[in-house]
Amino acid sequence: MPGSGHGYLCPMPDCNTIRCMTTTFPPAPVLAIDAGQSGIRSQIDSGEVRSFAAIRTDLPLAPQLASVVEQSLRGSGLTGVTVSGGVSGVTHAQTVADELALLVEPFGVARVFVAHDSISAFLGALGSELGAVVAAGTGVVTLAVGEERLAQVDGWGYLVGDAGSGYWIGRAALDAVMRAFDGRGPETALTEVVLAHHPDLPSMYVSLQTNEGKVRHIASFARSVGDLAETDAVAAGILASAGFQLAASVAAGLARVGLPGGRSEVQVRAIGNVFSSPHVAAAFRSSLLERVPEARVAVGESHPLDGAAMLPHLEKDHALIASIGFVTL
Amino acid sequence: MPGSGHGYLCPMPDCNTIRCMTTTFPPAPVLAIDAGQSGIRSQIDSGEVRSFAAIRTDLPLAPQLASVVEQSLRGSGLTGVTVSGGVSGVTHAQTVADELALLVEPFGVARVFVAHDSISAFLGALGSELGAVVAAGTGVVTLAVGEERLAQVDGWGYLVGDAGSGYWIGRAALDAVMRAFDGRGPETALTEVVLAHHPDLPSMYVSLQTNEGKVRHIASFARSVGDLAETDAVAAGILASAGFQLAASVAAGLARVGLPGGRSEVQVRAIGNVFSSPHVAAAFRSSLLERVPEARVAVGESHPLDGAAMLPHLEKDHALIASIGFVTL
Numbered sequence: 001m002p003g004s005g006h007g008y009l010c011p012m013p014d015c016n017t018i019r020c021m022t023t024t025f026p027p028a029p030v031l032a033i034d035a036g037q038s039g040i041r042s043q044i045d046s047g048e049v050r051s052f053a054a055i056r057t058d059l060p061l062a063p064q065l066a067s068v069v070e071q072s073l074r075g076s077g078l079t080g081v082t083v084s085g086g087v088s089g090v091t092h093a094q095t096v097a098d099e100l101a102l103l104v105e106p107f108g109v110a111r112v113f114v115a116h117d118s119i120s121a122f123l124g125a126l127g128s129e130l131g132a133v134v135a136a137g138t139g140v141v142t143l144a145v146g147e148e149r150l151a152q153v154d155g156w157g158y159l160v161g162d163a164g165s166g167y168w169i170g171r172a173a174l175d176a177v178m179r180a181f182d183g184r185g186p187e188t189a190l191t192e193v194v195l196a197h198h199p200d201l202p203s204m205y206v207s208l209q210t211n212e213g214k215v216r217h218i219a220s221f222a223r224s225v226g227d228l229a230e231t232d233a234v235a236a237g238i239l240a241s242a243g244f245q246l247a248a249s250v251a252a253g254l255a256r257v258g259l260p261g262g263r264s265e266v267q268v269r270a271i272g273n274v275f276s277s278p279h280v281a282a283a284f285r286s287s288l289l290e291r292v293p294e295a296r297v298a299v300g301e302s303h304p305l306d307g308a309a310m311l312p313h314l315e316k317d318h319a320l321i322a323s324i325g326f327v328t329l
Numbered sequence: 330m331p332g333s334g335h336g337y338l339c340p341m342p343d344c345n346t347i348r349c350m351t352t353t354f355p356p357a358p359v360l361a362i363d364a365g366q367s368g369i370r371s372q373i374d375s376g377e378v379r380s381f382a383a384i385r386t387d388l389p390l391a392p393q394l395a396s397v398v399e400q401s402l403r404g405s406g407l408t409g410v411t412v413s414g415g416v417s418g419v420t421h422a423q424t425v426a427d428e429l430a431l432l433v434e435p436f437g438v439a440r441v442f443v444a445h446d447s448i449s450a451f452l453g454a455l456g457s458e459l460g461a462v463v464a465a466g467t468g469v470v471t472l473a474v475g476e477e478r479l480a481q482v483d484g485w486g487y488l489v490g491d492a493g494s495g496y497w498i499g500r501a502a503l504d505a506v507m508r509a510f511d512g513r514g515p516e517t518a519l520t521e522v523v524l525a526h527h528p529d530l531p532s533m534y535v536s537l538q539t540n541e542g543k544v545r546h547i548a549s550f551a552r553s554v555g556d557l558a559e560t561d562a563v564a565a566g567i568l569a570s571a572g573f574q575l576a577a578s579v580a581a582g583l584a585r586v587g588l589p590g591g592r593s594e595v596q597v598r599a600i601g602n603v604f605s606s607p608h609v610a611a612a613f614r615s616s617l618l619e620r621v622p623e624a625r626v627a628v629g630e631s632h633p634l635d636g637a638a639m640l641p642h643l644e645k646d647h648a649l650i651a652s653i654g655f656v657t658l
Contacts, residue, residue: 091532153511157534159543160503163513174489182482183581184492205486214488252512 028110029078032309033068033085035061036117042072043305044081057089062099065114069104079108086120086308090325097325105329113311114325117304118143118152121271124307125300128314130259131267132250135302136274138219140165142249146257150319153253158215164245166274170221172238174208177201180234188234193224226277236279243283246270251291257319260294268295271302357439358407361638362397362414364390365446371401372634373410386418391428394443398433408437415449415637426654434658442640443654446633447472447481450600453636454629457643459588460596461579464631465603467548469494471578475586479648482582487544493574495603499550501567503537506530509563517563522553555606565608572612575599580620586648589623597624600631 034041040052052068055061069083083104090096097114104112122133122143132144139162141155158167177194179185181201198204208214228235250268260266268288275281285297311324362371369381381397384390398412412433419425426443433441451462451472461473468491470484487496506523508514510530527533537543557564579597589595597617604610614626640653 151512152531153513154507156507156531157538159537159547160500160534161507171489178483178485178490182578183480183585184482184577202485205489208488209486218488248513249511256512 028080028082030082030084030309030312031069031072031109032305033065033072033083033087034117034120034304034308035065035068035085035087036304037088040064040068041305042068043309044072044076044078049305055088060099061087061089061096062103065096065100066103069100069109070107073107073109076108080110081108082111082113082312083109084113084308084311086115086117086304086311088117090114090116093323093325095325097327101327101329110329111312112325112327112329115308115311115320115323118155119320119323120304120307120311121302122307122320123310124303124305125269125271126267128310128318129267130257130319131269132253132259133269133271133302134246134250136165136246136270136272136280138166138216140168140246140249140272140274142246142253144250144253144257144259145319146254146259146261148319149257150323151253151256153249153256158218163249164242164274164280166219166222167215168245169225169238169242169274170218172241173221173225173235174204174218176234176238178204186234189228189232190221190224190235193228194221222274226279229277229279239277239279240283242274243280243285244287246274246280246284247287247291250288250295254292254295260292263294265294265296266292268292268297269302270297270299275299357409357411359411359413359638359641360398360401360438361634362394362401362412362416363446363449363633363637364394364397364414364416365633366417369393369397370634371397372638373401373405373407378634384417389428390416390418390425391432394425394429395432398429398438399436402436402438405437409439410437411440411442411641412438413442413637413640415444415446415452415633415640417446419443419445422652422654424654426656430656430658439658440641441654441656441658444637444640444649444652447484448649448652449633449636449640450631451636451649452639453632453634454598454600455596457639457647458596459586459648460598461582461588462598462600462631463575463579465494465575465599465601465609467495467545469497469575469578469601469603471575471582473579473582473586473588474648475583475588475590477648478586479652480582480585482578482585487547492578493571493603493609495548495551496544497574498554498567498571498603499547501570502550502554502564503533503547505563505567507533515563518557518561519550519553519564522557523550551603551606555608558606558608568606568608569612571603572609572614573616575603575609575613576616576620579617579624583621583624589621592623594623594625595621597621597626598631599626599628604628 032043035055037054039054041049043049093114097112101112118141125133134142142153144151154161173190177191180187225235225238229239281299288295360373364384366383368383370378372378422443426441430441450464454462463471471482473480483490502519505517506520509516554564554567558568610628617624
């Protein structure tokens, strides 16, 4: 690997940290990219944030990223740039990094780092600390990072996974409404909300099944569940169950990476719209503390652009290193 | 209505039963039709059963039924025929009967009866008795018929309904496999079964979501859940839950139609592939008897062609009458 210009971070056998690389490469501008399915953003060092259309995970990723790199660097006059991207849909980070490097060489790029966006989300929420980040929007994915291992939990989509996500909450709400309609379940104020969108409940399932945006549409009812949770027992029950599911995912992830081990505390960050419901947040916190008393739970934001910019700066023995694709040009 | 030739059964104010119609019309051959989404069958009186392609519920129903009538009667030389069909996808039975009557008049048809196939399934399982029929295959629907009312319970599709169906069981199995994979749930022998179809579990959800036959594919795992239930606690738990869900649907349906009322017993028939699992059948029976001790539960078959042939023979005050479309020519 040495000399080829390709490889994971610092492949030199006598180099113990990533810092050796700054002796090989002069300090360089970093173009951070957060490529998600609702939009792509880029930022050079701490400058202005630029926005682009969402990444299409059903199309080759590298050409889409190369276009963002070209537009971001055009006219900047920068050379020796480090491109560092957290990208949705990445299954083999090194392959995407290799492909991207070939495409962006003409634009003044010296190094390319690529990782799945769950990694940049983790870094943007917890930095280089060990622990777990659970990101719950329409879907949900949990990433736990220990001393030597990382573990993804759930993120298995609306049909067989995403327990506790916005979709999961919205689907449970519609199910509860049909149960009340049938007499299989208790009456709920959710019925009125759903009737405003589906005035004929018996035909709702037909329009759901034929709706190409059904996942987003169903997830949109999660907000109403949150709005009604103070006064409606069915809504409150759904949110408590969601918090329980999310806590189970975090506890499983921590266990798989050997945390808390002997530590007196372990960091957990809960990010995404689902946690804006105090009912979900409270149920998540109490359920997790029952399983992992050492958890230090904070509900907060992720800064995935900052997380992407951190990819070149991780210690070489960090558990995330093996998941980052890296190319020098 | 009298004189127009259109209307529900026996609209004459001084006629108390359907039998009066046999004094108006000579005894006539009956062409029974069972038009389902996996195939259409027809039968003249108790003669040979003929098969046709499935009904397309996304296309107009009457022309498809007229074609079956034409092919079934062609060369028979019969006149004064009563066409009596249980048809999937019917929302307004009278409209379909009206449209069908116009199309089949040239083929020797004297009367047309049309009902939703859940009604012919009910009649084919319980005859003209009161009670409930729950039909559980890939989907599930329950129909309860009381003295004066009928009630459909569930049948709301794979996204927000069909609790206890083959799809519901198969989806729960795949969910359990991913939970075991993540460490969120117990190990299960279901994993080996699923791996045979999806060797890379983390990418299973992608292939499921893009599979146009996903509902049938997911439901196909229900059989394996049944096969493993003797030795695998996760599989057994899924089937027990399915039985509980199906019992809840029947109990809700009976309550809505006022059964058992003062009766010492009420008939319940459980039909469809899902009940071929003894675990589902046992859980269903015990869970239902806890809720409705008067239930006389039998697992058995429906004979929807026989049920369709019964449509012209119901007493005029039967609770199903209002759901049957009827036209005389």
